[in-house]
Amino acid sequence: MKHKFLFLIGLLVVLGATAMISTAATTSSGVPQTDQSTDRLIHTQATGEVQTAPDRAEILFSVETQNADVKAAQAENAQRMSTCTDALKKAGIPNESLQTTGYSITPIYSDQATSSSMPVVTTANTTIQSYRVTNTLKVKLTDVNRAGEVIDLTTAAGANRVDSLSFSLSDAQTAVYRKQVITEAVNKTRPDAEAAAAALGVSVGQVQDVSIDGLSTPVTYASLAKGIAAAPAATPSTPITPGTITVTAQVSVVYLIA
Secondary structure: OHHHHHHHHHHHHHHHHHHHHHHHHHHOOOOOOOOHHHOOEEEEEEEEEEEEOOOEEEEEEEEEEEEOOHHHHHHHHHHHHHHHHHHHHHOOOOHHHEEEEEEEEEEEEOOOOOOOOOOOOOOOOOOEEEEEEEEEEEEEEOOHHHHHHHHHHHHHHOOOEEEEEEEEOOHHHHHHHHHHHHHHHHHHHHHHHHHHHHHHOOOEEEEEEEEEEEEEOOOEEEEEEEEOOOOOOOOOOOOOOOOOEEEEEEEEEEEEEO
16 A cells, blocks of 8 residues: 555656646746747738939940051050040049950951951961950949040040940949838838728738848940941030939738737
8 A cells, every 4th residue: 555655656746747847848938939820910012113313324345456466456456545545534534433344365367257256166277367456444434424425535536346335323322212112112011901901800910020022223234336436526425315223122011910
């Protein structure tokens, strides 16, 4: 009988310890635990958008020369590019706004058309006719209205290829419009949530979660990839229209159902 009593006492002690361990496991964080899966939610998405004029422009142009003597082709190229950069600096374009983005020397073979950029399979009868030297310079402008002027200036000074013209926003302007489009997108989500809640006969509670799914500040390009002959000084300035840039942001907001 005594042994049976001791066995029952031991069993009660084990069960009590197990219950204590279970309780400690559920409250060890000291914070009441809630089951998030029981929350009733309304998920919304919206896009904010604004159109604005670009305040930055980049022009990519090249000086391309060709000669049977590679040294002569290089010398002519260097002289013409120096004339271009000097003209830009005299026009008030700072040195830090100029950047060389490419320099190449390409042999032109006897069985390759002068204008062709296709690779040539050399044979015993293939000979080098000449060498093409290309020097490419990027010009960054903080005044987009000078794009046409700069194109005219460089082509008159010796550039014979304008490869691209692009417009964008400065970091400062991007930051301003980023806040604007995010605010607009967030403000659109509440009416959507309220409309859904009204249809369900419930009301909208607090915000549970917010995420910014994407921000777009595209660069617009005006392709000018063609050779351009130097224009007479009397030629009117090249007309360039910067247009507008669309800045967008998409947000997702999750509301609790009150």
